[in-house]
Amino acid sequence: MSASRVHAVIMAGGSGTRFWPASRERFPKQFLPLGSDPRESLLAATVRRVSPIVANDRVWIATGAHLREPTFAALPQIPKVNILAEPVARNTAPCVGWATWTIANSDPDALVMVLPSDSYVTDEPGFRQVAERALDAASKGYLVTVGIVPTRPETGYGYIELGDAIGDGVRRVARFVEKPNRQVAESYLAGGAHLWNAGMFFFTARAMKEAIATHLPALKECLDAVFAEGGGDSAVAKHFPTMPKISIDNGVMEKAANIAVVPGDFGWNDVGSWESAWDLATRDVSGNALPQGSVAIDAERNLVREMGAVAGKRVYALVGVSDLVVVETDDAVLILPRARAQDVRLVVEQLKVRGQGRT
Amino acid sequence: MSASRVHAVIMAGGSGTRFWPASRERFPKQFLPLGSDPRESLLAATVRRVSPIVANDRVWIATGAHLREPTFAALPQIPKVNILAEPVARNTAPCVGWATWTIANSDPDALVMVLPSDSYVTDEPGFRQVAERALDAASKGYLVTVGIVPTRPETGYGYIELGDAIGDGVRRVARFVEKPNRQVAESYLAGGAHLWNAGMFFFTARAMKEAIATHLPALKECLDAVFAEGGGDSAVAKHFPTMPKISIDNGVMEKAANIAVVPGDFGWNDVGSWESAWDLATRDVSGNALPQGSVAIDAERNLVREMGAVAGKRVYALVGVSDLVVVETDDAVLILPRARAQDVRLVVEQLKVRGQGRT
Numbered sequence: 001m002s003a004s005r006v007h008a009v010i011m012a013g014g015s016g017t018r019f020w021p022a023s024r025e026r027f028p029k030q031f032l033p034l035g036s037d038p039r040e041s042l043l044a045a046t047v048r049r050v051s052p053i054v055a056n057d058r059v060w061i062a063t064g065a066h067l068r069e070p071t072f073a074a075l076p077q078i079p080k081v082n083i084l085a086e087p088v089a090r091n092t093a094p095c096v097g098w099a100t101w102t103i104a105n106s107d108p109d110a111l112v113m114v115l116p117s118d119s120y121v122t123d124e125p126g127f128r129q130v131a132e133r134a135l136d137a138a139s140k141g142y143l144v145t146v147g148i149v150p151t152r153p154e155t156g157y158g159y160i161e162l163g164d165a166i167g168d169g170v171r172r173v174a175r176f177v178e179k180p181n182r183q184v185a186e187s188y189l190a191g192g193a194h195l196w197n198a199g200m201f202f203f204t205a206r207a208m209k210e211a212i213a214t215h216l217p218a219l220k221e222c223l224d225a226v227f228a229e230g231g232g233d234s235a236v237a238k239h240f241p242t243m244p245k246i247s248i249d250n251g252v253m254e255k256a257a258n259i260a261v262v263p264g265d266f267g268w269n270d271v272g273s274w275e276s277a278w279d280l281a282t283r284d285v286s287g288n289a290l291p292q293g294s295v296a297i298d299a300e301r302n303l304v305r306e307m308g309a310v311a312g313k314r315v316y317a318l319v320g321v322s323d324l325v326v327v328e329t330d331d332a333v334l335i336l337p338r339a340r341a342q343d344v345r346l347v348v349e350q351l352k353v354r355g356q357g358r359t
Numbered sequence: 360m361s362a363s364r365v366h367a368v369i370m371a372g373g374s375g376t377r378f379w380p381a382s383r384e385r386f387p388k389q390f391l392p393l394g395s396d397p398r399e400s401l402l403a404a405t406v407r408r409v410s411p412i413v414a415n416d417r418v419w420i421a422t423g424a425h426l427r428e429p430t431f432a433a434l435p436q437i438p439k440v441n442i443l444a445e446p447v448a449r450n451t452a453p454c455v456g457w458a459t460w461t462i463a464n465s466d467p468d469a470l471v472m473v474l475p476s477d478s479y480v481t482d483e484p485g486f487r488q489v490a491e492r493a494l495d496a497a498s499k500g501y502l503v504t505v506g507i508v509p510t511r512p513e514t515g516y517g518y519i520e521l522g523d524a525i526g527d528g529v530r531r532v533a534r535f536v537e538k539p540n541r542q543v544a545e546s547y548l549a550g551g552a553h554l555w556n557a558g559m560f561f562f563t564a565r566a567m568k569e570a571i572a573t574h575l576p577a578l579k580e581c582l583d584a585v586f587a588e589g590g591g592d593s594a595v596a597k598h599f600p601t602m603p604k605i606s607i608d609n610g611v612m613e614k615a616a617n618i619a620v621v622p623g624d625f626g627w628n629d630v631g632s633w634e635s636a637w638d639l640a641t642r643d644v645s646g647n648a649l650p651q652g653s654v655a656i657d658a659e660r661n662l663v664r665e666m667g668a669v670a671g672k673r674v675y676a677l678v679g680v681s682d683l684v685v686v687e688t689d690d691a692v693l694i695l696p697r698a699r700a701q702d703v704r705l706v707v708e709q710l711k712v713r714g715q716g717r718t
Contacts, residue, residue, distance in 0.1 A: 021676070295709050297702065310669065314688075315717055317380070317706040319695035324680070326694065328687075329673075335685065335694070336678035343656065347676040350654050358674055 005110050006135060008054040009099040010046055011199070012063040012071060012117035013089060017348040017359060018273055018341075021332035022307050025359060030117040031070050034277040038289075038305070042271060043074050043117045049124050050115070053131065060084055060102070061117075062095045087237045093219055093251040094243035096201070097212050098236070101223045104205035105231065111135050112208065114201040114248075120280055122267030130169075130264035134202035137170045142260040143211060143253060144202040145173070147195025149265040153185035156272070158197040158249070160261050173259040176249065195261065198268055201248065207258070215255045218244050273341040274325040278303040291316055302326065303338065332358055364469045365494060367413040368458040369405055370558070371422040371430060371476035372448060376707040376718060377632055377700075380691030381666050384718060389476040390429050393636040397648075397664070401630060402433050402476045408483050409474070412490065419443055419461070420476075421454045446596045452578055452610040453602035455560070456571050457595070460582045463564035464590065470494050471567065473560040473607075479639055481626030489528075489623035493561035496529045501619040502570060502612060503561040504532070506554025508624040512544035515631070517556040517608070519620050532618040535608065554620065557627055560607065566617070574614045577603050632700035633684040637662040650675055661685065662697065691717055 015025045023029045030043040040048070047059055061083045063071050068085045084098055096114055103110045113131060121127045134144040147160040158179055163172030176197065180188060188194035203211075213220045222239045229235035244251070253259055269276055278301070281289035287301035288294075291312070294304065299318035306314070308330035316326070325341060327334040336343060351359050374384045382388045389402040399407070406418055420442045422430050427444045434442075443458055455473055462469045472490060480486045493503040506519040517538055522531030535556065539547060547553035562570075572579045581598045588594035603610070612618055628635055637660070640648035646660035647653075650671070653663065658677035665673070667689035675685070684700060686693040695702060710718050 021674075293715070295706050297705050297709070314690050314692055315380075315710070315715075316692045317694070317710075319693075319702050319706060320699040321683070321694055321696065324694070326692075328692070331672060332674045332676065333685075333687070334676045334678075335680055335683070336676075337680065340679040343678050346656050347654050347678060350656070351674070351676075356652070356674075 005107060006054050007058040007060060007103050007110050007112045008047075008050045009060045009062055009096065009103075009112060009114045010043065010117045011092065011095065011114060012043055012061050013067065013086065013095065014064075014118070018344055019277070019327075020344050020348050020359065021329045021334050022305060022327055026066055027070060028067070028118070029271065031074055032307075033305075034271045035120045035280050036122070036282045038281070038291075041074055042120060043071070045120065046115055046117045047075060047078065049121060049127060050113070050131070053128055054113075057082065060099050062086070062099055064089055087240050090240060090243045090245045092248045093212070093216055093246045094222070094240065096208070096248045096252075097216070097219050097223050097243070098226070098240075100203075100205050100208045100212070101227055102231065104209055105227060108206050108209075110205045111138055112201075112203055112205055114199075116199045118271060119198065120269045120271050122269070122280070124266075126266030127264070127268075130262055130266060131200075131202070133169050134200075134260075134262045137167065137260050137262065138202040138204055138207070141204070141207050142166070142170075142258050143207060143256055144170075144260045144262060145253060146198055146200040146202075146264045147261045148198045148268045149263055150189050150194065150196055153182060153189045154196065155179055155182055155185050157270070159188055159194040160197050162193045162195065162261065162263070166260055169262055171261050171263070173253075173261050176254045195263055196268075197249070198264075198270070199249075201253070202262075208252075211252050211256045211258075216244060216246070216251045219251070274303060274327070274336075274344065275338050275341040277305070278325065278338055288318070290318070294318065301338070304328075364466060365413050366417040366419060366462050366469050366471045366564075367406075367409045368419045368421055368455065368462075368471060368473045369402070369476045370451065370454065370473060371402055371420050372426065372445065372454065373423075373477070377703055378636070378686075379703050379707050380688045380693050380717065381664060381686055385425055386429060387426070387477070388630065390433055391666075393630045394479045394639050395481070395641050397640070397650075400433055401479060402430070404479065405474055405476045406434060406437065408480060408486060409472070409490070412487055413472075416441065419458050421445065421458055423448055446599050449599060449602045449604045451607040452571070452575055452605045453581070453599065455567065455607045455611075456575075456578050456582050456602070457585070457599075459562075459564050459567045459571070460586055461590065463568055464586060467565050467568075469564045470497055471560075471562055471564055473558075475558045477630060478557065479628045479630050481628070481639070483625075485625030486623070486627075489621055489625060490559075490561070492528050493559075493619075493621040496526065496619045496621065497561040497563055497566070500563070500566050501525070501529075501617050502566060502615055503529070503619045503621060504612060505557055505559040505561075505623045506620045507557045507627045508622055509548050509553065509555055512541060512548045513555065514538055514541055514544050516629070518547055518553040519556050521552050521554065521620065521622070525619055529619050529621055532612075532620050535613045554622055555627075556608070557623075557629070558608075560612070561621075567611075570611050570615045570617075575603060575605065575610045578605075578610070633662060633686070633695075633703065634697050634700040636664070637684065637697055647677070649677070653677065660697070663687075 161174040163174040520533040522533040653675040
């Protein structure tokens, strides 16, 4: 494997309001500093995490047209031509396909890793070790995924069932499993044969092109047409809306035969809520993650985050409150117990009904 | 009693940080909207409360030199010459004395009511009825105070023990009592012969001048000197610092013989903490007092107040939190349970030690 031929495709589209009021429909989670460093966005952390093994000009950001500007702003070190801004969202198969065709255009045998932009990793060397192993398997023609070793009976993720060993730390995939119920999730955790599907994929451009040609021929036709017409913005705008709306998991990974999985255990976190953000945050001895200069008296395990023009200007004083999430932006303030972090959606729903924006 | 001769002296000096971060050493409590209307300061409410019985040009505001500007700003309807800004704080006797001498200068028999600026009254007609009764007693030569009928065994106030009846709703004062302990306070509440001293005084200018001459002759000398020198700012600046530092209660009321008290029960509240502010605030069916447009889900009995440039710009979303006080200003945010409202002082102490301002 030649490191000079490794490309990274960071999936940075999507929308979401689980981190309201910091995240908005047009400013989703990946732009927020939800990891341990309150100054680094998840997206920037994802790029930094792969930087020891992928040069900036081989980092591609797959995002939506509406997120082009914040993406430029978040990643000044990435060439602007490497931002692949989809004119419309068509799920992940067209997204991975477009990136693959783009990379293959200059290097058909390039190694590609596809990574989500909105998860977090605490053990970065551990992650890179697993990525190198996955790239090595990919170089042998496999479409490789990483399976996260479960730490709890999670019912919110898909699972990957391990098959036979292919090589050192590389296994066949017996099957992909949809989100299980609690009982099944507990048996998975006990059994040790099921890993979390974290949405990371490793392959050669050639192998993915072949897999798409085989399993999603309509998508292949569209992508070929884009590049037959020069691959520019107008060709993308013309053909993207007609591409099949399907995930790369359902469209390719679950159907292809040459699938492999590399188990990984590197502190992966999908950062699903403000609760996770507290979990990842750098905390003081009282378990608080507060802006610098805050005063905490009889206050424990609180998360306070501020964004926008108000940030850095105010002293926060918490007295006798614990396990709270407080988020302050220029146009909204959220206060709720950490244990109710999922209920941010109730607020967003009310605001949507009200129709006065701020979602 | 001729209404045209009634003057009001509003005591609006002092400092205090019980309402931090809204109140500051140089922006004390009377400037805050802590009553039922979140747009009206306690000071403005005090002036409005007496406006049916006292014309604006007979309203005098006794304050400190450092508070001159915010006082002008809070009371545009009051002539600027009526703001008596003390060059240094010398407690309330010099303050009442200066106002009395000033008023007596143009009308020696004027009726004067002295009122604190930082308490609140919910029954305004009831207050005015008591004030009229007190003024009537004052017109007969008494130095009159109002005693608030206790509603709880409060240990934080001084009490007035009722003496014989003088007239309808007017009693002699048997004695003034310092803050009692809990047991004594409970006996006062049960006994019915003790009222709260709310710091309101009613007298003719002539009677108060005589009382000061008798009980605080040194103060009389200073005040006479001020007016012998024209009564202007330089005369005040020269003599004020030498005036005896004593309260009008200790210096005059507790010593004079012609003291009367009018019992009153008009929803008086000394607005001692954010807890009191919640108590007075206009609240919704869930007991919340929140800025307009807030979202409250499973959230009850919270008080949210915002001041400064951040005010009115943000939507507050409270989920699953109850009995909290949240105060937001341009440079500070306070979050604490209502029941711990007194502990604001702990925050202010920490900030003072830190020495980075904001107190």
